[in-house]
Amino acid sequence: MKKNETILLGHGSGGKMTHDLIDQLFARYFDNPILRQQSDSAILDLGTGKLAFTTDSFVVDPVFFPGGNIGHLAVAGTVNDLAVSGAVPLYLSAGFILEEGFPMESLEIIVRSMAEEAKKAGISIVTGDTKVVNRGQCDKLFINTSGIGRLEPEYEHISSGINIRPGDKIIINGSIGDHGMAIMSARNELKITTKIESDCACLNHLISESIMGCRQIRFMRDATRGGLGTVVAEIVKGKSFGLKIDESKLQIRENVRGLCEMLGFDPLYVANEGKVVIVAGADEAGGLLKRMKQHPLGAEASIIGEITSDHQGIAWLETVIGGKRIIDMLSGNQLPRIC
Amino acid sequence: MKYIDEYRDKGLVRLFAEEIKKISTKHVKLMEVCGGHTMSIQKFGIPDLLPSTVELISGPGCPVCVTSRGYIDQAIAYCRLADVIIATYGDLIRVPGSTSSLEKERALGADIRIVYSVLDALIIARENRSKKVVFLGIGFETTAPGSAAAIIKASMAGLRNFYVYSAHKVMPPAMEALIDEGVQINGYLGPGHVSTITGEKIYYDIPKKYGLGVVISGFEPVDVMQSILMLVQQIESNQPKVEIQYTRVVKPEGNIKAQQMLEEVFEPRDDWWRGLGVLKDSGLKIRENYQTHDAEKMIEVVVEETIEPKGCICGPILKGIKKPKDCKLFGTVCTPSDPVGSCMVSNEGSCAAFYMYNR
Numbered sequence: 001m002k003k004n005e006t007i008l009l010g011h012g013s014g015g016k017m018t019h020d021l022i023d024q025l026f027a028r029y030f031d032n033p034i035l036r037q038q039s040d041s042a043i044l045d046l047g048t049g050k051l052a053f054t055t056d057s058f059v060v061d062p063v064f065f066p067g068g069n070i071g072h073l074a075v076a077g078t079v080n081d082l083a084v085s086g087a088v089p090l091y092l093s094a095g096f097i098l099e100e101g102f103p104m105e106s107l108e109i110i111v112r113s114m115a116e117e118a119k120k121a122g123i124s125i126v127t128g129d130t131k132v133v134n135r136g137q138c139d140k141l142f143i144n145t146s147g148i149g150r151l152e153p154e155y156e157h158i159s160s161g162i163n164i165r166p167g168d169k170i171i172i173n174g175s176i177g178d179h180g181m182a183i184m185s186a187r188n189e190l191k192i193t194t195k196i197e198s199d200c201a202c203l204n205h206l207i208s209e210s211i212m213g214c215r216q217i218r219f220m221r222d223a224t225r226g227g228l229g230t231v232v233a234e235i236v237k238g239k240s241f242g243l244k245i246d247e248s249k250l251q252i253r254e255n256v257r258g259l260c261e262m263l264g265f266d267p268l269y270v271a272n273e274g275k276v277v278i279v280a281g282a283d284e285a286g287g288l289l290k291r292m293k294q295h296p297l298g299a300e301a302s303i304i305g306e307i308t309s310d311h312q313g314i315a316w317l318e319t320v321i322g323g324k325r326i327i328d329m330l331s332g333n334q335l336p337r338i339c
Numbered sequence: 340m341k342y343i344d345e346y347r348d349k350g351l352v353r354l355f356a357e358e359i360k361k362i363s364t365k366h367v368k369l370m371e372v373c374g375g376h377t378m379s380i381q382k383f384g385i386p387d388l389l390p391s392t393v394e395l396i397s398g399p400g401c402p403v404c405v406t407s408r409g410y411i412d413q414a415i416a417y418c419r420l421a422d423v424i425i426a427t428y429g430d431l432i433r434v435p436g437s438t439s440s441l442e443k444e445r446a447l448g449a450d451i452r453i454v455y456s457v458l459d460a461l462i463i464a465r466e467n468r469s470k471k472v473v474f475l476g477i478g479f480e481t482t483a484p485g486s487a488a489a490i491i492k493a494s495m496a497g498l499r500n501f502y503v504y505s506a507h508k509v510m511p512p513a514m515e516a517l518i519d520e521g522v523q524i525n526g527y528l529g530p531g532h533v534s535t536i537t538g539e540k541i542y543y544d545i546p547k548k549y550g551l552g553v554v555i556s557g558f559e560p561v562d563v564m565q566s567i568l569m570l571v572q573q574i575e576s577n578q579p580k581v582e583i584q585y586t587r588v589v590k591p592e593g594n595i596k597a598q599q600m601l602e603e604v605f606e607p608r609d610d611w612w613r614g615l616g617v618l619k620d621s622g623l624k625i626r627e628n629y630q631t632h633d634a635e636k637m638i639e640v641v642v643e644e645t646i647e648p649k650g651c652i653c654g655p656i657l658k659g660i661k662k663p664k665d666c667k668l669f670g671t672v673c674t675p676s677d678p679v680g681s682c683m684v685s686n687e688g689s690c691a692a693f694y695m696y697n698r
Contacts (some may be wrong), residue, residue, distance in 0.1 A: 006443060006446040006447060007446060008442055008443065008446050009442075009446075010433075010442075010676065015676075016674075016675075016676045017676045020676070248349075257343065261343065263455070264686060266382075317384075319382070319383045319384045319560075320347045320349060320383070320560075321347060321348075321349050321352040321383050321384070321385075321388070321560045322349055322352065322353065322384075322387075322388065323383050323384020323385055323386075323387045323388055323560075324384045324387055325381060325382060325383070325384045325695075325696035325697060326695075326696055326697065328694070328695055331674065331675030331676045331694075331695075
């Protein structure tokens with residue numbers, strides 16, 4: 001830490017600055033073997049079986065947006081962090097920080113969505129906390145959720161990605177950039193009339209139904225803040241393999257792409273809230289894709305790239321015109337308060 | 340999608356690449372002077388597709404990059420005044436000043452708002468009458484008409500608390516200065532957005548005085564490849580001229596109305612460019628008629644002494660004589676999340692584009 005340094009919005013981007021803050025401060029002080037894994041969920045060994053444990057806070061602005069609200073996000077975000085670790089999500093906690101003056105009616109809508117989302121995901125919200133702060137001391141409401149799930153031994157390797165090897169395929173369950181651009185279009189300052197819906201959704205059923213029987217799932221991660229670009233850069237960081245993405249295989253909705261072009265955003269780094277990136281063995285990738293496509297949240301799934309033995313430690317993109325460029329983690333802050 | 344997919348067609352790009360390869364015999368250095376081109380060339384991996392005889396170099400086309408550190412220092416001084424709101428395009432936020440940045444000042448409590456259009460700054464001024472709203476006017480002929488329009492609007496509406504702090508610049512003096520300095524360039528990819536406003540006439544001196552061609556180019560890969568082909572054709576046949584590839588947007592006469600607004604509000608002044616120094620008549624100063632909206636004239640402020648970063652070679656990089664990889668700081672001390680020089684901050688900066696896409 002440098003002297004006189006302050007927290008900047010970029011520290012919450014999910015990209016390089018967030019990583020540096022975690023490495024140089026939180027991980028330094030909290031250091032322990034479980035935290036050191038730095039996966040989406042902590043994997044806890046209770047002797048009788050393993051648990052996945054995770055937490056996430058939600059500060060999205062605006063709290064209501066096309067395709068969902070902060071409550072949907074708060075449930076789906078934590079459920080997804082558990083599910084991509086290979087766990088079956090079971091129980092969630094919900095902590096609310098409420099701003100004085102926030103309409104009760106809006107709070108009820110948000111809480112009702114959380115209940116509905118939890119029911120759909122098959123989990124229970126079993127404990128919680130409520131704090132209220134003076135007007136102006138938080139913006140409307142912030143929600144924290146923590147969750148635990150049961151992790152079967154055969155999926156223990158997923159969160160660390162230790163089994164990834166050259167030849168493996170990269171799969172994603174649909175279009176990228178929907179959530180980030182939905183939030184952008186919902187913010188008043190842009191006065192955009194196009195309706196972009198967030199992809200916010202719980203992915204645990206898609207994951208449990210499609211990974212069941214697939215022995216070659218090497219790794220999964222939900223591509224949230226920092227987008228697909230940051231996830232693939234994380235997968236190869238310090239590793240002895242490379243990762244290639246074929247740009248022509250990426251799906252980007254027309255209105256999302258249009259808005260990105262207009263604002264100068266790269267869709268690779270725009271947040272998603274219902275997208276899982278899967279690394280799967282080449283032999284089983286086809287079958288996995290077929291099963292994913294049978295699920296509504298996987299209908300647009302496709303293979304978008306592969307793990308390579310060359311370009312070690314580097315994720316790179318073969319562009320639509322056949323050129324090449326590297327994919328690095330998001331630097332700075334493309335969009336604040338998107339989740 | 341209309342106007343995107345057609346211009347990212349792999350087959351068409353390949354055709355242009357083959358044609359360039361077929362006719363190119365001389366080793367040429369082609370310079371783009373628009374940050375949008377820098378970004379597009381790296382983002383699509385265009386250098387990979389060109390024969391070894393065609394080298395692309397980046398010039399001073401990123402407005403944030405050529406702006407002096409002193410400008411940022413003065414903007415920081417404004418933002419520290421209790422009655423000032425700074426309105427700015429997003430890419431200035433992280434540019435380092437001598438000891439701080441707007442981003443850091445915002446974290447310390449300064450009221451700094453990112454806008455997507457200068458007209459949003461007008462709205463902020465209307466809604467905050469007790470504050471002085473200073474818009475950081477940065478950019479070439481592309482964004483300067485927006486600032487001009489806002490100043491005219493503010494003046495007509497009697498919005499006395501709206502100010503522009505102008506670092507606006509015009510492109511032709513820089514293009515000529517590079518050749519005068521002896522930077523080896525065989526042709527220019529002309530900036531598409533600047534030319535949309537100015538038309539083609541501002542480049543007429545370049546073939547006439549210097550014997551170099553200018554092809555005004557669009558930003559999609561097909562545009563850039565076609566423009567490169569047009570330049571190579573000019574060079575191989577020794578017929579330098581000004582041509583427009585980006586005809587779907589750029590008209591030879593440009594946007595007359597925007598030109599009139601620029602003329603109405605701004606007058607030329609000598610201005611400092613990173614890498615090039617002071618260039619005659621290369622900056623845009625707010626005319627006396629509109630000085631009540633000129634932050635430099637109306638808001639007094641003490642600015643700290645400018646300290647230029649040690650070891651940063653943004654200057655030579657902006658002239659196209661050094662590449663980002665030639666800089667000792669590149670990728671080690673200087674990264675997009677902790678930039679030393681302005682070329683690493685702006686999305687359109689050469690160093691940022693190289694770091695993101697081509698390390």
